[in-house]
Amino acid sequence: MKKKGWTSLTVKLNGLILIIVLVLSLGLAVFAYRVNSERVDKYYKQTTSQAAATVAAFVDGDMTEDLLNAIKTEEFAAVRDAAEDADGDQMIIDWLSERGLYDNYTDLRAMLAKYKKNLKAEYVYLQSLEGNKSINIVDPDEAVLYTGSLEETPEGYEEFQTNMHIDSVVSHSEYGWLCSAYEPVVNSKGENVAIVGVDINMNDVMEERQRFLTTMMIFAAALMIVSSVITVMMMRRIATKPLSMLAKATTGFANSDDATDYLKEKIINLPINSKDEIGDLYQEIRVMQGRIVEYLNNLTKVTAEKERIGAELNIAAQIQADMLPRIFPPFPERNDFDIYAIMDPAKEVGGDFYDFYMLDDDHLCMAMADVSGKGVPASLFMTIAKTLIKNRAQLGEKPAEILYNVNNQLCDGNDAELFVTVWLAIIELSTGKGVAANAGHEHPVIRRKDGNYEMVLYRHAPAVATMEGIRFKEHDFQLNPGDSLFVYTDGVTEATNINDELFGTQRMLDALNKNPNANPKELLQNVRDDIDEFVGNAPQFDDITMMGLKYDGPEQRYETANLTIDAKTENLDQVLAFAEEQLAKAECPIKAQTQIGVAVEEIFVNIALYAYAPETGKAAITIDIGKNPKEAVITFRDKGVAFNPLEKEDPDVTQSAEDRQIGGLGIYIVKKTMDSVEYRRENDENVLVIHKSF
Amino acid sequence: MTITKTLDGTNLTIALEGRLDTTTSPQLEGEMHPDIDSATEVTFDLENLAYISSAGLRVLLSAQKIMNKQGKMTIKNVCPEIMDIFDVTGFVDILNIEN
Known part of the structure; x- marks a missing residue:
């Protein structure tokens, strides 16, 4: 077996497994990461949100409102600008103290600081959102100066200017990873005056998360490698190795074109004991190869037998052909007639026969016959019929007598119920007087000198061997010098072309009359050529047998x-x-x-x-x-x-x-x-x- | 056999009638000379000649040999029976036959 490389089953299966494990481990890692992140985020958001709500609940709304109103004044803004320039909080502290608001500020600041510490928050602050500007009120991590500073409201928060509750979000900014929540501060009139912002640091969480992801990835890779190695080894053990063994072994069995090369010893024998499909396949192949060997051995025997029968049939066909007079001209010393005949059997041996022989110096006996059926049985029957007729004829019997006796002889023990149509004639050559008897055979064709071939129609007797005791009628005819006679079997008229049309008597007569002066040999060839042309490629169904006689008269x-x-x-x-x-x-x-x-x-x-x-x-x-x-x-x-x-x-x-x-x-x-x-x-x-x- | 000779300058036409056989061939041989010796063109008209044997062929062959040296010889109006003899003996290749 040639090396398969990238197309081999091992490579394909291993590749597939590798891809599946890779996808699975990666998917698992991503899924675990996401589930984990979402859960942590949710927890943080909830915690932050609760913290913001707690702080907001305890912040004094009225105090905050007073402080906010003060710092929103232009006067405060001027003070704050001055303080900013002086880089000191004192001016603001003084300004707030003058108005009795500094205590508000410190109280709020202390409170926020306390909550910040307790809640472990990164930032806790008071703010007021007003349009795209947010005003910082108190932030315990910032100096006093921070109060009243304006900030751009982050994008997306503009709609919350009414100091309402904002869901907590996780974000990453210059301050690191934070989870932020905002909750409104309500004054005694129940109005939202500001919001409390609580930011909880998530940097550790996020770092943890990164580590988790990395760990997952490493784990996935390790899992992939380990599972790949295991599956590859398992696949090799349970599938690819036995399969390649099978493939190699079966190739060894079937690598020859020679049928004799399939031997029992070459049936595959491998250490495969598994009960899975491969085991089944192995057993099936063994059984199949066993059958092939058995079948081929059988076939060899049958072929040999067939060859022997074929050879015997050939000999039989040869014997049969030898039985018919085949040397032409058969009577070279005679000038008073010319005779020619052919028989082409459809199968190896045929049931048709023609025969002719001199009974004495002056009498020519001619026979044309067709045994029902084909092949060996017909040819055996033909042999008997031909021999009996000739024996009878040579005893000097007349055609009707011959057929009567032959009929009785053939009927005796004719269990196969074969029969034979016979046209039998004896011609006195010195005078041209002929006597014929026709036992169910085709009408003879006669041509008078210089005329055309024409059918001679008269009533026929039944075929020979149909029924015991049949009396056959005799029919006298006269041949004059120059006359010709043509007899044939139904293989001629019933030759069939591919359209299932029969050659027929008219085409036969046309073929004969194509050159009516031709000698018997050429005449028969003309008919044969016409049949061949008519039939084309259609197979020959019946024996084609013809005999022609040209009577020239006595010298x-x-x-x-x-x-x-x-x-x-x-x-x-x-x-x-x-x-x-x-x-x-x-x-x-x-x-x-x-x-x-x-x-x-x-x-x-x-x-x-x-x-x-x-x-x-x-x-x-x-x-x-x-x-x-x-x-x-x-x-x-x-x-x-x-x-x-x-x-x-x-x-x-x-x-x-x-x-x-x-x-x-x-x-x-x-x-x-x-x-x-x-x-x-x-x-x-x-x-x-x-x-x-x- | 009847021999009709026509001499037109150096053109000699010989018409043969009847049978050119052993008996009559010497007669043709005699009639042919001396006219053929000075002829440049000789024509044998065999229209009425029914028969030729090897003796006749000899005369035609000798005439052809002469004319091969000094001019042209033509045989015309050859009947099928005589043509057959010319064929068999290969004379068709020697003689200039116009039919």
């Missing part, structure tokens, strides 16, 4: 014509006239006639010039013309010196006019234009045979 030849003549060039015209006369009988096309003429001339002139030189002798020419098939076989014989003209090297026909050799051109033309040229020495004669189909 027919004109009577052989002979000419024995002196081998002299002067006789060339006579020889050519003889050849032309014979070829004209067979309606030989001009081109072939010209080619044959040139060949006859070249060979005859060769004999005339060289065979007997310097003497002369006879040349015997035999012309054998086939009416069916159309061909000319011309044999030249001479008794001259043994000479095989075919041994002569071919001239180089690519040379320029200057380099061209004159000799050898004649025999070269013969070789090139005739289908075959053969030489043999026979009974002291040179025999040269040329063959040309037309």
